[in-house]
Amino acid sequence: ENSLLRQVSSLLRRLPAIESVKFQDDFLMEYNDTLLITYLAMFTNC
Amino acid sequence: DLDSIYVYDEAAQSQVQQDRPWSQDPNYFKRVKVSALALLKMVVHARSGGTIEVMGLMQGKIDGDAFIVMDAFALPVEGTETRVNAQADAYEYMVEYSQTNKQAGRLENVVGWYHSHPGYGCWLSGIDVSTQMLNQQYQEPFLAIVIDPTRTVSAGKVEIGAFRTYPEGHIPPDEPVSEYQTIPLNKIEDFGVHCKQYYALDVTYFKSSLDCHLLDLLWNKYWVNTLSSSPLLANRDYVAGQISDLAEKLEQAENQLSHSRMGSFLVAPQRKKEEESQVAKITRDSLKITIEQVHGLMSQVIKDILFNSVHQ
Amino acid sequence: MDIEQKQAELIEQFVSRAENLRGGSLANVIVEATSHPSLFAFSEILSVPSVAELQGTEYSVYLDVLRLFAHGTWSDYKSNAGSLPPLQPDQVLKLKQLSVLTLAETDKVLPYDQLMQQLDVSNVRELEDFLINECMYAGIVRGKLDQLRRCFEVQFAAGRDLRPEQIGSMLQTLTTWLNTSENLLLSIQEKIKWADTMGELDKKHRKEIEERVEDVKKTL
DSSP, rough: OHHHHHHHHHHHHTTTTTHHHHHHHHHHHHHHHHHHHHHHHHHHHH | TTTGGGGGHHHHHHHHHHOGEOOOOOOOEEEEEEEHHHHHHHHHHHHHTTTEEEEEEEEEEEETTEEEEEEEEEEEEEEETTTTTTTGGGGHHHHHHHHHHTTTTTOOOEEEEEEEETOOOOOOOOHHHHHEEEEEHHHHHEEEEEEHHHHOOOOSEEEEEEEEEEEOOOOOOOOOOOOOOOOGGGHHHHHHHHHGGGEEEEEEOOOOOHHHHHHHHTTTHHHHHHHHHHHHHHHHHHHHHHHHHHOOOHHHHHHHHEEEHHTTTTTTTHHHHHHHHHHHHHHHHHHHHHHHHHHHHHHHHHHHHHSSSSOO | HHHHHHHHHHHHHHHHHTTOHHHHHHHHHHHHHOOOOTTOOOHHHHHHHHHHTTTTTTHHHHHHHHHHHHHHOHHHHHHHHSSOOOOOOOHHHHHHHHHHHHHHHHHHHHEHHHHHHHTTSSHHHHHHHIIIHHHHHISSSSEETOOOOTEEEEEEOOOOOOOOOHHHHHHHHHHHHHHHHHHHHHHHHHHHHHHHHHHHHHHHHHHHHHHHHHHHHHHH
């Protein structure tokens, strides 16, 4: 079914959704911030 | 059956108004049923206010011991926590709206008011209690609903509470402990002083067959919006405020502990228990903040794996 | 998805017309299809038996044109212009639109210089007008024009007709995606199980501590 193939092709072309150094930096920073909050929360818990 | 709740029986409602069963029992009303439409309108209105409190009115009917909220409309008033009876500024608007509604065929009366508490939970402040007492004196039956749009976003579910106040001087019966909610330090006194002057009603929701159909159609759009958003980014001011509040609470608890250090052997066991529970509350608050952050991070990581790890 | 819905009816119309025509009339249908402003897919028309029968006839050049529109670009036409019939302005526009789709298949960020070279456009203004009016408004691409960095960031591009050899790599990408999703689901399930187990252990531990505290209190 050509129509479906075209739609799938268009969808797959969008992957990966974001691929840039800046995104990786921001993502890891967010990751580290959350882990820091978890760490602080564990201190508070103790 | 789904749509039968929407039928308005004017005769039955007039009869209820005449009988006034709530006048004998301050705890008469126990439940609230909110329509999907009313809920959506209230939450969207509350969210649109940002950090400013907004308010509106609800239209509906009474069914036994339940309020049925069919619809809601916003009032052109802001800052409901700044003065008693903020809705006085909107009386003209309310009257005209109600009259126009009747002309348009909407027969339901105003059955309550709602307002928002952005970021500080669903409860009634001193001003809210005074306003609601006034409403219950002159506009019965009347309901107060509080929505927290900020916590709605961070928790991922609608933070809503429905309340009715007791009459002046009424001693409420001992109630089972309600679900714990974090109260910021600057509001804790206001919360504690007035928390016995009102009680909470159970809130449930209903929707019509048309609502079901429309919501089904919007399902994909909802998921696209959910996947595209990140609570970590959308609510960062609120989280920063929560952490700051937590730090202040810790400091307060620490000061109380240090003051009682010397007399800790002499202090009554009761007071010790209170201090412990204060620290326990702080722990619970910090856990709640962390869990919400971890949830936000989990969704980001899952989205990253699903959509960014696949290459052509 | 929207573009496919829009052109589904058109494809059906052209396919049913092509099935019943031969020779010159069929060539006219091909020209009409490749000039139509809302049609960007030609595999269905290519697979009509009467169209395939044009091979080796005096109208085989129209079959080549249809293949060019299905898989080729404006640059391909320029390099083979001698063996192909002259294109009408609408066909030129369509081929350039399809060229943008082909470029978007390989890169998400398309530099203005590359686009200007591939589309034979002399200046940035003309390029931006083309991208906005002929591509974005037509719904075949969605993206952002970055004038500072002189590039077009593609967020979405409609799919072109696929060559048979492209299906293999598509299947592989889909399989990888499926495996990633399945592994992710398994990980999530494992984490849920782990969280439940840790919760149970924590409850048990708490209960043990409380019992010990009670015992010590009684002893004291």
